[in-house]
Amino acid sequence: MDKTWNNRAWFMVLPVLALVAFNAIIPLMTVVNYSVQETFGDNVFFFEGVIWFQQVLNSDRFHAALGRQLTFTFTILAIEIPLGVAIALAMPRRGFWVSVCLVLMALPLLIPWNVVGAIWNIFSLPDIGLLGRVLNSFTHYNYTREPGDAWFTLILMDVWHWTSLVVLLAYAGLQSIPDAFYQAAKIDGASPWAVFRYIQLPKMKRVLIIAVLLRFMDSFMIYTEPAVLTGGGPGNATTLLSIDLVKIALGQFDLGPAAAMSIIYFLIVLLLSWIFYTVMMRGEGQQ
Numbered sequence: 001m002d003k004t005w006n007n008r009a010w011f012m013v014l015p016v017l018a019l020v021a022f023n024a025i026i027p028l029m030t031v032v033n034y035s036v037q038e039t040f041g042d043n044v045f046f047f048e049g050v051i052w053f054q055q056v057l058n059s060d061r062f063h064a065a066l067g068r069q070l071t072f073t074f075t076i077l078a079i080e081i082p083l084g085v086a087i088a089l090a091m092p093r094r095g096f097w098v099s100v101c102l103v104l105m106a107l108p109l110l111i112p113w114n115v116v117g118a119i120w121n122i123f124s125l126p127d128i129g130l131l132g133r134v135l136n137s138f139t140h141y142n143y144t145r146e147p148g149d150a151w152f153t154l155i156l157m158d159v160w161h162w163t164s165l166v167v168l169l170a171y172a173g174l175q176s177i178p179d180a181f182y183q184a185a186k187i188d189g190a191s192p193w194a195v196f197r198y199i200q201l202p203k204m205k206r207v208l209i210i211a212v213l214l215r216f217m218d219s220f221m222i223y224t225e226p227a228v229l230t231g232g233g234p235g236n237a238t239t240l241l242s243i244d245l246v247k248i249a250l251g252q253f254d255l256g257p258a259a260a261m262s263i264i265y266f267l268i269v270l271l272l273s274w275i276f277y278t279v280m281m282r283g284e285g286q287q
Contacts, residue, residue: 034259052260065244073219076158080215084166091171105164117228120157147237150230154238169211173204209280216276220269241265
């Protein structure tokens with residue numbers, strides 16, 4: 001017997017789709033318009049073609065910012081994903097402490113991004129900040145002057161702020177594993193590593209894919225926290241792509257290059273996200 005598909009539910013979704021399309025497409029088309037034109041004010045535009053895209057792609061400034069962005073993103077992914085999984089494995093599965101741990105893990109995610117940057121700005125000051133004073137008792141530390149210290153502080157701030165997201169997602173995956181799996185592993189004498197490799201990790205695969213994609217996209221587009229913490233300094237040491245884009249658009253008011261750079265930025269995020277997803281989902285259909 002053939003199934004009869006009822007597609008009338010789509011009419012309930014159409015208003016939301018229309019709203020999202022309006023909020024996404026209109027600003028995007030405005031950026032596209034600026035990326036191929038030049039203006040000298042008075043709403044007068046001159047068609048320039050792809051000259052701005054060529055200028056951005058051939059710019060050493062763009063290449064340097066992209067390199068810093070890739071370094072930051074892959075560094076925090078390499079730290080936050082394993083650390084989040086390790087913390088989730090160490091958390092209790094039942095009892096009173098489950099609620100306590102979940103609340104503590106969720107607290108950093110509730111703090112607004114600009115407040116996170118302000119907190120770590122004060123916390124890390126070499127003279128009055130607790131972290132700055134402690135580190136200065138062992139070594140010379142000044143994130144406002146030393147590029148290495150600025151990078152250390154920026155990565156530490158992001159790890160503190162966003163590892164909780166990985167923990168909560170990984171913990172949700174662990175909680176979905178039936179107790180029968182652990183009982184069977186115990187009967188078979190499986191080691192803790194074998195339990196993790198063959199039971200826990202496969203069950204966490206889907207939520208870890210979500211965690212990696214979310215953290216990649218968010219870290220690649222990060223702006224508020226580093227802008228408040230370092231402002232891209234010292235010098236250009238922590239000037240990530242987003243900060244450099246804002247400097248070009250608002251600081252220099254070069255709308256054409258900024259629009260072209262934002263489109264290139266968008267395409268890079270889209271392409272790398274697709275690559276991540278394709279690689280991580282490989283072999284999923286055979287399971």
